[in-house]
Amino acid sequence: MTRxxxxxxxxxxxxxxxxxGVDIAVPDGEFTVIVGANGSGKSTLLRGLARLLRPTGGAVxxxxxxxxxxxxxxxxxxxxxxxxxxxxxxxxxVVDLVGRGRYPHQRRLRPPSHADRIAVSDAMAATxxxxxxxxxxxxxxxxxxxxxxxxxxxxxxxxxxxxxxxTTFLDIAHQVDILELCADLREHHGRTLVVVLHDLNHACxxxxxxxxxxxxxxxxxxxxxxxxxxxxxxxxFGLRCRVIADPESGAPLVIPSRRPLRQ
Amino acid sequence: xxVRLTALVLVVVVIAVVALTTGDDPVPLATLFGGxxxxxxxxxxxxxxxxxxxxxFVGAALGAGGAVFQSVxxxxxxxxxxxxFDIGAATSxxxxxxVWHGSAVALGAVAGGVGTALLVYLLAxxxxxxxxxxxxxxxxxxxxxxxxxxxxxxxxxxxxxxxAAVWLTGSLNGRExxxxxxxxxxxPVLLPLALWLGRDLRMLELGDDTxxxxxxxxxxxxxxxxxxxxxxxxxxxxxxxxxTFVALAAPQVARRLTRxxxxxVLPAAxxxxxxxxxxxxxxxxxxxxxxxxxxxxxxxxxxxxLRRAA
Numbered sequence: 256m257t258r259x260x261x262x263x264x265x266x267x268x269x270x271x272x273x274x275x276g277v278d279i280a281v282p283d284g285e286f287t288v289i290v291g292a293n294g295s296g297k298s299t300l301l302r303g304l305a306r307l308l309r310p311t312g313g314a315v316x317x318x319x320x321x322x323x324x325x326x327x328x329x330x331x332x333x334x335x336x337x338x339x340x341x342x343x344x345x346x347x348x349v350v351d352l353v354g355r356g357r358y359p360h361q362r363r364l365r366p367p368s369h370a371d372r373i374a375v376s377d378a379m380a381a382t383x384x385x386x387x388x389x390x391x392x393x394x395x396x397x398x399x400x401x402x403x404x405x406x407x408x409x410x411x412x413x414x415x416x417x418x419x420x421x422t423t424f425l426d427i428a429h430q431v432d433i434l435e436l437c438a439d440l441r442e443h444h445g446r447t448l449v450v451v452l453h454d455l456n457h458a459c460x461x462x463x464x465x466x467x468x469x470x471x472x473x474x475x476x477x478x479x480x481x482x483x484x485x486x487x488x489x490x491x492f493g494l495r496c497r498v499i500a501d502p503e504s505g506a507p508l509v510i511p512s513r514r515p516l517r518q
Numbered sequence: 519x520x521v522r523l524t525a526l527v528l529v530v531v532v533i534a535v536v537a538l539t540t541g542d543d544p545v546p547l548a549t550l551f552g553g554x555x556x557x558x559x560x561x562x563x564x565x566x567x568x569x570x571x572x573x574x575f576v577g578a579a580l581g582a583g584g585a586v587f588q589s590v591x592x593x594x595x596x597x598x599x600x601x602x603f604d605i606g607a608a609t610s611x612x613x614x615x616x617v618w619h620g621s622a623v624a625l626g627a628v629a630g631g632v633g634t635a636l637l638v639y640l641l642a643x644x645x646x647x648x649x650x651x652x653x654x655x656x657x658x659x660x661x662x663x664x665x666x667x668x669x670x671x672x673x674x675x676x677x678x679x680x681x682a683a684v685w686l687t688g689s690l691n692g693r694e695x696x697x698x699x700x701x702x703x704x705x706p707v708l709l710p711l712a713l714w715l716g717r718d719l720r721m722l723e724l725g726d727d728t729x730x731x732x733x734x735x736x737x738x739x740x741x742x743x744x745x746x747x748x749x750x751x752x753x754x755x756x757x758x759x760x761x762t763f764v765a766l767a768a769p770q771v772a773r774r775l776t777r778x779x780x781x782x783v784l785p786a787a788x789x790x791x792x793x794x795x796x797x798x799x800x801x802x803x804x805x806x807x808x809x810x811x812x813x814x815x816x817x818x819x820x821x822x823x824l825r826r827a828a
Contacts, residue, residue, distance in 0.1 A: 302727075305731055306730075307727055307731065326733075327730070327733040327734070327735060327800055328733035329733075330733065331731065331732050331733030332733075335731065336727070336731035337728075337731075338725070338727035338728055338731065340722060340725075341723035341725050341727070341728045342592075342724060342728070343724070344592075344723040344724065344779045344780075345779070346773075346777075346779060347779045351779060352724075353633070355720075355721060355724060355732070357735070358721055358732045358733060359732055359733040363714070363717060411732065485585075491558065
């Protein structure tokens with residue numbers, strides 16, 4: 256079953272086409288991770304699915320309707336996106352920022368409802384930022400800040416969440432924190448996740464559905480243990496490697512060889 | 519925040535009462551409530567009230583317009599007096615005054631402000647308008663228009679140039695009911711529109727992607743905000759000339775008062791009204807155009823801002 260899918264998607268910027276006629280169905284209730292080399296079109300595909308980029312060909316469908324035909328606020332109640340490098344306004348507090356995620360649920364000239372307050376405090380509790388509520392976002396560490404942004408996306412309370420490289424610039428412990436949190440959102444809160452990740456081993460470990468992009472085309476998709484092989488890694492990243500079972504989780508673990516294939 | 523807003527309203531009211539009752543010809547407080555003699559009522563009704571209203575409305579329009587622009591450009595320097603909209607308004611007003619010797623100065627100012635804004639917006643646009651480009655293009659256009667203004671002034675007759683120079687400084691001197699009618703009619707329309715847009719502008723401050731993902735029509739909101747902001751700046755300039763720094767300083771002062779993020783349109787409007795009418799009280803005593811004083815205060819304030827940022 257899929258609520259969000261793209262048909263024959265061609266997406267690009269000005270004259271450069273990045274995604275070439277891709278069909279993608281986001282499986283409901285799964286943790287989908289999109290991987291690929293730099294410039295392979297991961298973020299572009301995600302932004303296309305989130306209606307931030309208008310495809311030059313094909314269309315994105317949400318619950319069977321063309322996403323462009325739906326009111327933007329209506330889409331924002333079902334589909335959330337945390338973009339890469341979001342901007343926090345000067346002097347904004349954590350609780351204020353998280354509260355902004357309630358925008359699509361609020362009406363003009365009406366104070367925040369009980370549901371809004373519950374959503375904000377739940378989102379802050381789930382991401383462990385409750386104690387930071389009154390702190391200024393600019394004075395937080397990178398890991399704390401990323402959790403605050405995630406809390407904002409959570410407060411939006413959308414069944415589908417798209418996250419564009421949520422672990423970039425974080426140390427390994429904070430990366431694992433964020434990914435564990437995502438896994439928990441899927442397992443215990445029934446959210447559908449689509450996440451762009453750089454780290455292939457993290458992708459293999461946390462994804463229940465992996466999508467490998469190469470030069471704007473999907474070259475493989477499915478559960479990581481079924482599709483991740485040394486051949487695939489060579490095709491997608493141009494990297495020679497061994498694939499073994501991760502001793503902690505049994506997921507595929509990619510061990511790069513000493514001499515890379517790339518010239 | 520409510521306490522601070524109430525305090526701001528009180529400040530404005532006190533300034534208003536002082537402005538109406540004091541001066542070369544002090545009148546008793548009772549005049550304001552229909553008492554006093556006929557001569558006092560005439561002074562208040564025909565001279566001081568229009569000047570006070572001009573100060574309140576121009577100040578509010580500049581404060582709110584500045585708040586809208588600073589929010590759109592995500593930069594405290596993105597205010598209309600820095601990016602050239604009121605200089606453009608001044609250019610066409612000068613052309614009307616000195617070259618065509620026309621009387622439609624106000625209309626000229628509005629047309630000039632809107633025209634300049636359109637030019638800046640189009641030049642700054644590349645796949646949507648981004649804050650820093652808006653400011654840089656605006657500063658460039660402002661510099662060019664300043665040269666045009668200086669050129670027109672040097673070519674004009676001395677007495678004409680003298681009165682034009684006062685207008686260019688920004689002044690509330692001798693404002694009569696006919697001068698303030700356009701802004702009295704325009705602001706009650708534009709200010710509510712700015713307040714209405716405030717909620718979406720607050721979201722735009724999170725960046726376009728985040729705002730759009732949350733369902734905000736980013737480019738549409740920005741265009742509407744620019745139109746409303748330019749409208750407010752243009753009617754203010756038409757009434758009082760290009761008064762400097764109110765649009766820059768009022769939103770910043772307001773933000774520090776309310777300590778809330780977002781454009782703070784209403785507090786900025788109140789602060790602008792208080793700043794301009796307050797400065798005009800001093801200007802009346804010193805027999806100076808009010809623009810001189812807002813320039814001095816604004817300059818000190820800008821230096822303070824930059825020092826803190828450094």
